Amino acid sequence: MNGDDAIKVVPVRHVGRWIGSAVALLLVIMLVHTLFSKVPTGQTECRSVNGARVCHALKDWRFGWHVVKQYFLSSEILHGLELTIVLSLMAMAMGIIVGILIAIMRLSSNRLLSSTAWLYTWFFRGTPVFVQVLFWYNIALLYPQIRVGVPFTSWDLFHLNANTIFTAFVAGFVALSLNEGAYMAEIVRSGLISVDEGQGEAAASLGMTRRQTLRLIVLPQAMRVIIPPTGNELNSMFKTSSLLSAAGVIELTGAAQNIYAGNYEIMQLLVTACLWYLAITTVVSVGQYYFERHFAQGALRTPPPTPIQRLRRDLRGIGSKMRTHRIVPETVR
Numbered sequence: 001m002n003g004d005d006a007i008k009v010v011p012v013r014h015v016g017r018w019i020g021s022a023v024a025l026l027l028v029i030m031l032v033h034t035l036f037s038k039v040p041t042g043q044t045e046c047r048s049v050n051g052a053r054v055c056h057a058l059k060d061w062r063f064g065w066h067v068v069k070q071y072f073l074s075s076e077i078l079h080g081l082e083l084t085i086v087l088s089l090m091a092m093a094m095g096i097i098v099g100i101l102i103a104i105m106r107l108s109s110n111r112l113l114s115s116t117a118w119l120y121t122w123f124f125r126g127t128p129v130f131v132q133v134l135f136w137y138n139i140a141l142l143y144p145q146i147r148v149g150v151p152f153t154s155w156d157l158f159h160l161n162a163n164t165i166f167t168a169f170v171a172g173f174v175a176l177s178l179n180e181g182a183y184m185a186e187i188v189r190s191g192l193i194s195v196d197e198g199q200g201e202a203a204a205s206l207g208m209t210r211r212q213t214l215r216l217i218v219l220p221q222a223m224r225v226i227i228p229p230t231g232n233e234l235n236s237m238f239k240t241s242s243l244l245s246a247a248g249v250i251e252l253t254g255a256a257q258n259i260y261a262g263n264y265e266i267m268q269l270l271v272t273a274c275l276w277y278l279a280i281t282t283v284v285s286v287g288q289y290y291f292e293r294h295f296a297q298g299a300l301r302t303p304p305p306t307p308i309q310r311l312r313r314d315l316r317g318i319g320s321k322m323r324t325h326r327i328v329p330e331t332v333r
Contacts, residue, residue, distance in 0.1 A: 037062050067268035071259060072275065080255030081276050087169070087244070087251065088237045091176035095237075096230070098177065099184025104214075106189050117185065124182035130243050132179055136171040137247040172244035180237060187229045191222035223295045231288030235281045242273075252276055 038059040046055040060066075071077055105117035124132070140162035149156035166174075195218045203213040245254035252273050260269040 035063060036065075063271055064265060064268035067265050068272050068275070071269060071272050074259075076255045076259055077252070077272060077276070080250055080252040081280075083249070084238060084241050084251040085280065087173060087176070087249070088234075088241045091173055091180060091241075092234050092237050094173075094177035095180025095184050095233075098181030099186075099188050102181060102185035103188035103192060106185065107192060121182045121185050124179050125186075129175065129179050129240055130246065132175040133172060133243055133247055136166060136175045137168060139166050139171070168244070168248040172241070172247055172249050176237065176240065176244075180233065183233060184230070187226055187233070188222075191224075191226035192218060194225045195221045220295075224292075227288065227291050227295060231284060231291070234288075235284050238280050238284070239277060 039062050041058045041060045043058045044055045045058055046053055048054070102117045102120055105113040106121075108114050108117075143162050145159050146162050146165065147156045147159040149159075192214075199217050199221065200213050203217045208216070241251055242253035244251055245257060248254075250258065256269040256273040260266045
């Protein structure tokens with residue numbers, strides 16, 4: 001390269017990026033300030049200083065962090081947290097089972113099966129979860145006795161009392177499971193149809209049955225599409241379970257409501273519940289990331305780095321000046 005062809009490297013000036021960073025930093029500072037600021041309580045404290053009476057207004061944390069600390073590990077909150085986790089996992093597991101069955105029915109060539117599955121998803125996706133919870137909680141108003149027998153006859157195999165069966169816990173479990181089954185059916189169906197049809201044809205040419213093809217060929221490949229929205233649904237399930245407090249289930253939100261109904265520390269108990277929900281969803285998000293990384297091994301040459309690997313890389317990069325450059329030819333004189 002001749003001297004006349006020398007190039008000059010000019011750093012790119014990202015004005016918009018700097019403005020956005022400044023605004024984001026300002027918002028973060030404002031958020032931290034309001035979270036950990038103190039406000040007057042309306043009370044004063046007086047004391048004698050050198051024979052003079054000096055009074056000053058008392059201040060307390062705006063968000064009442066001392067109250068949050070007091071109830072964060074209380075037995076009522078922990079019991080509600082345990083019930084939230086158990087109920088959500090049970091409903092999610094049942095929802096996945098129901099969703100897989102409904103998705104297979106939707107893809108069936110039998111018109112009766114596919115139509116029944118479509119009606120199921122249409123109904124449960126089209127009605128609010130809160131209404132479904134209240135419906136199952138009050139199902140005894142429609143069916144005081146649940147009878148199983150031969151239709152159009154008086155012969156019963158057995159009958160049960162609906163009030164005895166559909167307690168608040170069972171009603172919440174049924175409502176969440178059936179509602180989740182409708183959404184999981186669409187998630188599973190989208191994952192199954194994302195697999196190329198040639199995979200099934202190749203499996204059939206090898207003599208594999210439809211069930212073997214689904215279990216060994218289609219589902220493992222569909223998991224890359226199924227896992228991300230399933231993780232979102234699990235996160236949503238933990239939060240949706242708070243609706244069951246309206247039916248008398250003392251889960252996390254219900255426990256917080258019971259406590260602040262007695263001490264009137266409403267915002268502090270709601271913050272406590274929010275912190276626990278954030279903790280649960282964070283754990284689920286981390287687990288989801290590793291599941292996605294595991295099932296992406298067959299599709300990606302280089303799996304994405306884990307959070308620990310990313311942190312190590314960022315720590316090694318501290319102190320280095322990262323810039324984006326563009327090359328501009330220098331004017332030939």
